[in-house]
Amino acid sequence: MNGERGTKPQRVGVIGGGITGISAAIFLRRDGHDVTLFDPGDPGAGTSSGNAGVISTGGIIPTATPYVLKRIPKMLLDPYGPLTIRWRYLPAIAPWLASLVLNGMPSRVEANARAKAALLDHAYDTYRILTRETGTEAYVKHTGLLTVFETDTGWRRAQWVLDLLRRCGRNFEVLSQDQIRQMEPGLAPIFRHAYLLPENGMIVHPGKLVIELHAAFQRMGGTIVKQNVQRIERVDGMARRLVTERGSEDFDSLVVSAGAWSKQFLRQLGTRVLLDAERGYHIMLPQPDPGLRRPVNVYEDTMFLSPMQHGLRLTTGVELAGTEAPPDYTRARRMIKRAARAVTNLEQREQSAWLGFRPSTPNSVPFIGRAPGHANVYCAFGGGHIGMTLGPISGRIAADLVAGRDPGVDLSPYAVDR
Numbered sequence: 001m002n003g004e005r006g007t008k009p010q011r012v013g014v015i016g017g018g019i020t021g022i023s024a025a026i027f028l029r030r031d032g033h034d035v036t037l038f039d040p041g042d043p044g045a046g047t048s049s050g051n052a053g054v055i056s057t058g059g060i061i062p063t064a065t066p067y068v069l070k071r072i073p074k075m076l077l078d079p080y081g082p083l084t085i086r087w088r089y090l091p092a093i094a095p096w097l098a099s100l101v102l103n104g105m106p107s108r109v110e111a112n113a114r115a116k117a118a119l120l121d122h123a124y125d126t127y128r129i130l131t132r133e134t135g136t137e138a139y140v141k142h143t144g145l146l147t148v149f150e151t152d153t154g155w156r157r158a159q160w161v162l163d164l165l166r167r168c169g170r171n172f173e174v175l176s177q178d179q180i181r182q183m184e185p186g187l188a189p190i191f192r193h194a195y196l197l198p199e200n201g202m203i204v205h206p207g208k209l210v211i212e213l214h215a216a217f218q219r220m221g222g223t224i225v226k227q228n229v230q231r232i233e234r235v236d237g238m239a240r241r242l243v244t245e246r247g248s249e250d251f252d253s254l255v256v257s258a259g260a261w262s263k264q265f266l267r268q269l270g271t272r273v274l275l276d277a278e279r280g281y282h283i284m285l286p287q288p289d290p291g292l293r294r295p296v297n298v299y300e301d302t303m304f305l306s307p308m309q310h311g312l313r314l315t316t317g318v319e320l321a322g323t324e325a326p327p328d329y330t331r332a333r334r335m336i337k338r339a340a341r342a343v344t345n346l347e348q349r350e351q352s353a354w355l356g357f358r359p360s361t362p363n364s365v366p367f368i369g370r371a372p373g374h375a376n377v378y379c380a381f382g383g384g385h386i387g388m389t390l391g392p393i394s395g396r397i398a399a400d401l402v403a404g405r406d407p408g409v410d411l412s413p414y415a416v417d418r
């Protein structure tokens with residue numbers, strides 16, 4: 001795991017046990033530290049469990065692009081559109097939205113894509129190390145990701161995506177209609193164009209993977225406290241105390257990896273970060289026959305279809321409404337019909353529905369690094385749409401920083417006070 005161990009063992013407190021926090025905790029434990037992870041939630045139920053499971057090494061496209069910004073009004077009016085805003089939440093998210101708009105400038109899009117690419121270059125290898133160390137290799141499959149288009153117009157409009165992929169060194173293959181059918185016989189014969197990102201992978205049951213990582217961490221001697229951290233307190237001038245309902249504990253170093261809930265801790269430490277929840281839904285459907293062989297991005301419907309171990313998972317949508325508003329499954333359920341158009345023999349029988357919270361920054365680049373003014377507090381959050389992919393590498397970097405090791409990545413694009 002990135003070279004030498006044997007740095008002075010510390011007491012480390014990790015806030016949040018999604019894919020980022022549990023990865024940090026495992027890498028830290030592997031370095032010999034005494035690690036306690038705090039999370040009140042069920043590891044098999046949170047955002048890191050219900051996602052589309054794509055290890056998206058090709059996922060360099062930021063959310064803010066001139067193309068997306070131009071289409072926002074149309075998206076909001078379309079009942080099948082990928083974006084909804086609960087208007088009551090608008091004042092709270094206004095600064096984040098303003099920054100999103102600025103980040104849609106072409107020069108920023110390029111810089112943001114490159115910053116993502118530099119981290120993504122390490123994402124798959126870090127998954128390999130993490131799953132090998134914890135005996136969870138079976139959850140990760142090297143499947144590639146297929147993006148399909150029904151219309152020539154859609155394909156033409158997406159050429160800027162392919163250009164950006166090319167410029168950021170991502171390999172992809174353009175497929176003919178025949179090749180699509182051979183590659184995915186379970187798709188309906190309606191797709192005229194496609195491209196495959198062959199280096200992408202898939203987690204076949206993200207929830208079970210996170211549960212198993214928690215169990216592996218405990219087997220390694222790590223401690224899990226099922227408590228909400230209420231605040232970080234200073235002791236002798238250093239931010240080192242974590243306070244929960246049940247009491248408090250002091251640490252040498254802290255890792256903030258509480259996903260969409262992370263910004264409260266930075267605020268307590270005197271830094272404001274632009275982070276919000278891009279809420280997203282999934283619906284589990286029965287596995288069709290023949291099943292899909294890999295995750296499929298149905299581009300014009302903004303919908304992913306992922307063949308999980310336990311059924312076909314439809315993921316869709318961005319809803320801006322913070323972390324407190326109750327779920328509204330209406331739009332996700334509407335998309336079941338679209339899924340049945342895309343996949344042959346798909347029974348439109350919902351097995352379960354779920355809401356998750358992508359921890360998103362306006363430029364789609366995560367925060368990884370020291371909390372400003374606090375030498376012993378490390379941040380690892382903000383993976384947004386590709387946070388499942390970035391979790392292990394973000395956690396590994398946090399462990400490198402605690403150990404004082406060079407993470408082998410220039411961290412300036414991810415700085416908390418960038």
Ligand SMILES: Cc1cc2nc3c(=O)[nH]c(=O)nc-3n(C[C@H](O)[C@H](O)[C@H](O)COP(=O)(O)OP(=O)(O)OC[C@H]3O[C@@H](n4cnc5c(N)ncnc54)[C@H](O)[C@@H]3O)c2cc1C
Nearest residue numbers: 016018019020048051052053054229259280386387388389
């Ligand atoms: C519909 C959908 C589809 C997606 N598809 C993909 C995909 O295919 N590929 C991909 O790479 N990414 C995908 N994502 C994004 C990805 O799931 C997230 O970015 C990622 O899971 C975030 O992981 P995390 O560990 O940073 O945060 P989380 O998984 O949200 O974990 C944060 C944890 O912090 C805990 N916490 C919160 N407050 C406190 C507190 N006060 N004290 C202690 N603990 C606290 C929470 O209980 C939670 O368990 C998708 C997301 C959604 C919603």
